[in-house]
Amino acid sequence: MARRCNRGVTMTAAKPIRILALDISTNPGFAVLEVKRLKSGPRINIVHVTSVSTTSQSPDSHRYSYIEAATTMVLHEYGPFDVVVREHFTGGRNKRSTQTVFGAWAVIDTALGKYGYKVDEEIPPTTVKRDVTGKGSATKDEVEAGVRRMLALPDDFMFRTDDESDAVAIGLSYLVREGVIEKPKGAK
Structure with a gap:
């Protein structure tokens, strides 16, 4: 049975979908998830997960160039993508942090546009947390x-930063929202 996602992507047993999930900040996380529909249920694989680290000691122009380059690398190496999703952001702790996050958004959107993508879905942080933890x-x-828990990751699988695990969580939240996977037991 086929399942239609928001962007018009049809999930079938024959063709997996590839999702790029973004946790955007001046240290963004990138997760590439591939979902295969099997008779036993969907199988989600982490194809790639990474993050980049910038420092406030560098000029913003250097930080943004690095973030755009990292985004371009992920797009080039792991595309094509059926869906691009990110966590919604409205404001930071202060004016400066809000400015730098929106700067990172801008250069990520620029890289996406160069490859013919745009963000298909933005999910609020509390929704992402609720979808993967119930809280x-x-x-x-x-x-x-x-x-x-949701991906049954082995103990030796390590996320280098919480930006990486957050990016995967954003992708999983998207799949919950689309009805492709179920929320964990106990999640509301």
Whole structure:
């Protein structure tokens, strides 16, 4: 049976879908998930997960160039994508943090546009947390634990940063929202 996603992507047993999930900040996380529909249920594989780290000691122009380059690398190496999803962001702790996150958004959107993509869906942070942990106020550690449970990741699988596990959580939340996978037991 086929399943139609928001962007018009049809999920079938024959053709997997590829999702690029973005946790955008000045240290963004990128997750590439591939979903295959099997008779036994969907199988989700992490194709690639990474993050980049910038420092406030560098000029913003250098930070943004690096973020755009990292985005371009992910697009080039792991595309094509059926869906691009990111966490929704409205404001940071202060004016400066809001400015830098929106700067990172702009250069990521620029890289996406060069490859013919745009963000298909934005999911609020509390929704992402609720979808993977059952709790909208979950901590970073709880989000990672939820991701590990949902994907049955082995103990030796390591996320280098919480930006990486957050990016995977965003992709999983998208799949929950689309009805492709179910929320973990106990999640509301």
